[in-house]
Amino acid sequence: MKSIKAAGVIGAGVIGSGWVARLLLNGIDVFVYDPSxxxxxxxxxxxxxxxxxxxxxxxxNLPKKGKLLFSASISEVAKSCELIIEAVPERLSIKQSAYEEIESSADKNLVIASSTSGILPSDLQAKMKHPERLLVAHPFNPVYLLPLVEIVGGSKTSKNVIEETSKKFTNIGMFPLHIKKEIPAFIADRLLESVWREALWLVNDDIATTEEIDDAIRYGFGLRWAQMGLFETYRLAGGEAGMRHFISQFGPCLEWPWTHLMDVPEFTDELIEKVSSQSDHQSGQFSIDELTEKRDDNLVDFLKVLKDNQWGAGNSLKEFDESLSGSINKIEFSELNLSSPILTYVSKVPKEWADYNGHMTEARYLECFSEATTEMMSIIGADEEYILNIGSYFTVETHIRHLDEVQIGESIKAKTQVIFGENKKLHLFHWLNHEDGRLLATAEHMLIHVDLKTRGASMPNDLVLKRMGLVYEAHKKLPKPEGINRAVGDKF
Known part of the structure; x- marks a missing residue:
């Protein structure tokens, strides 16, 4: 499936701007229309x-950032794109007017994805010439970080449009959740609405303040919901007997008059003032920019933990991150350029790799070189399958020179030269460079091939020997790296 080259966003409010950022940073040119x-x-x-x-x-590393272009009209955007995100105000007439202008200029195959948080797609597409092209793609703020996008088709939406558009969202790091039956507000907002409704009653009746309600969520069940959702959380609450036990034990509670789910407090000036003043007291000491930054920092750290644990939203992040990098050696071995050191590692310095000064710690330099060695092994044929069934290379000696600093968020890459590669021995030299070209460190590794069953030194198989020999024959013609065969420099 081809990736998106150019997309349009109609409406540049909170959600529209989030879409712009998500698309642009995935290398997609974005055309934007907003009258403001x-x-x-x-x-x-x-x-x-x-x-x-x-x-x-x-x-x-993300792909090269796409181009951002502001257009003078909706029709101008429609002429330039293959996908349009509609994020105009939540009024059916405004949205339908936007679709009419899009269809007057666009190819019939242009897909329109509405960010509506509750209007039914069948209603949205009711006046369209090509209603099969429209679907709902409802994201969550901040769109550039939260992976969920609810996908809802209308009665006339093409199944192919749903499938292909969902794949395209997956390719930019999102988690498309296909809701197969239309319902106002879809899934997530219906759940949020019930919590919001009950929270307003608690404030209205002076049971709790806005801060106390937020504390109940963020210090308690919100943490559970963020990783397991609702039903998996309650399954655990049922113990070994699971959900059946939980329902039998706590189900009768649902008949108690605890909530106001079907009743809304009147939005009087007094209630609006109460909620607003309590919110100001709770968070007024922070600017919106400060709150945004703190929210994003917390989400980043939470998502990274979930990624490490291969759970929930972390799986979407893991798949997205891996899709951006994949194996560095993406071409066939026969097509490798062996006339120079081989690129074996590309990364950015994550927050957890840094010390209190924001600089990458010594241990992480070794980790980078270890990853470069692993990639070099894979290049010559000692990949995961080989290690599982035959053997591996064990490092027996390492020397690292630390030459310069690198900070959180900066890009780094390693290249590798085979100094010796025959029989059981593999001698590697790595360079680690900053994205600006500065040499950050070098490492020299001596490795011995080991049979993982006997745990003793052994000969690699024929494929590894052949590939290692080809790289070695080419690389031994290269100049010897500066710093090779070094020990700690002080003389005693």
Whole structure:
């Protein structure tokens, strides 16, 4: 499936700007229409926030940033794109008017994805010439960090449009959740609405303040929901007997008059003032920019933990990060350029790799060189399958020179030269460079091939021997690296 080259965003508010950032940082050219003169300023601010977050979140490099272009009209956007995200205000007439202008200029195959948080797609597409092209793609703020996007088709939406568009969202790091039956507000917002409704009653009746309600969520069940959702959380609450036990034990409670789920407090001036003043007291000491930064920092760290644990939203991040990098050696061995050292490692410095000064710690330099060695092994054929069934290379000696500093979010890459590669021995020399070309460190590794069953030195198989020999024959013609065969420099 081809990736998106150019996308359009109609409406550059909170959600629209989040979409712009997500698309742009995935290398997609984005055409934007918003009547506000302040739109470019706001969009660029959101992009800056997204770049800051991604530098902390991802270890892989994003593709080259797409071009951002502000258009004079909706029809101008429609002529330039293959996908349009509609993020205009939540009024059916405004959205339908936007679709009419899009269809007057666009190819019939242009897909329109509405970010509506509750309007049914069948209603959205009711006046369209090509209703099969429209679906709902409802994301969550901040769009550039949260992976969920609810996908809802209308009665006339093409199944192929749903499938292909979902794949395209997956390719930019999102988790498309296909909701197969139309319902107002879809899934997530219906759940949020019930909590919001009950929270307003608690404030209205002076049971709790806005801060106390937020504390109940963020210090308690919110942490559980963030990783396991609702039903998996309650399954655990049922103990060994699981969900059946939980329902039998706590189900009768649902008949108690605890909540106001079907009843809404009247939005009087008094209630609005109460909620607003309590919110000001709770968070007024922080600017919106400060709260945004703190929110993004917390989400980055939480997502990274979930990624490490291969759980929930962390799986989407893991797949996205891996799709950006993949194996560095993406070409066939026969097509490798062996006339120079081989690129074996590319990454960004994540937050947890740094000390209190924001600089990468000594141990992480060794980790980078270890990854470069692993990639070099894979290049010559000693990959995961080989290690599982035959053997591996064990490092028996290492020497590292630390030459310069690198900070959180900066890009680094390693290249490798085979100094010796025959029989059981593999002698490697690595360079670690900053994205600006500075040499950060070098490492020299001596490795011995080992049979993992006997745990003794052994000969590699024929393929590894052949490939190792080809690289060695080419690399021994290269100049000897500066710093090779070094020990600690002081003389006693």
């Amino acid at each position: 003169k302040e739109a470019p300023k706001y969009v660029n601010k959101v992009i800056d926030n997204a770049e800051r977050a991604y530098n902390k979140l991802l270890t892989s």
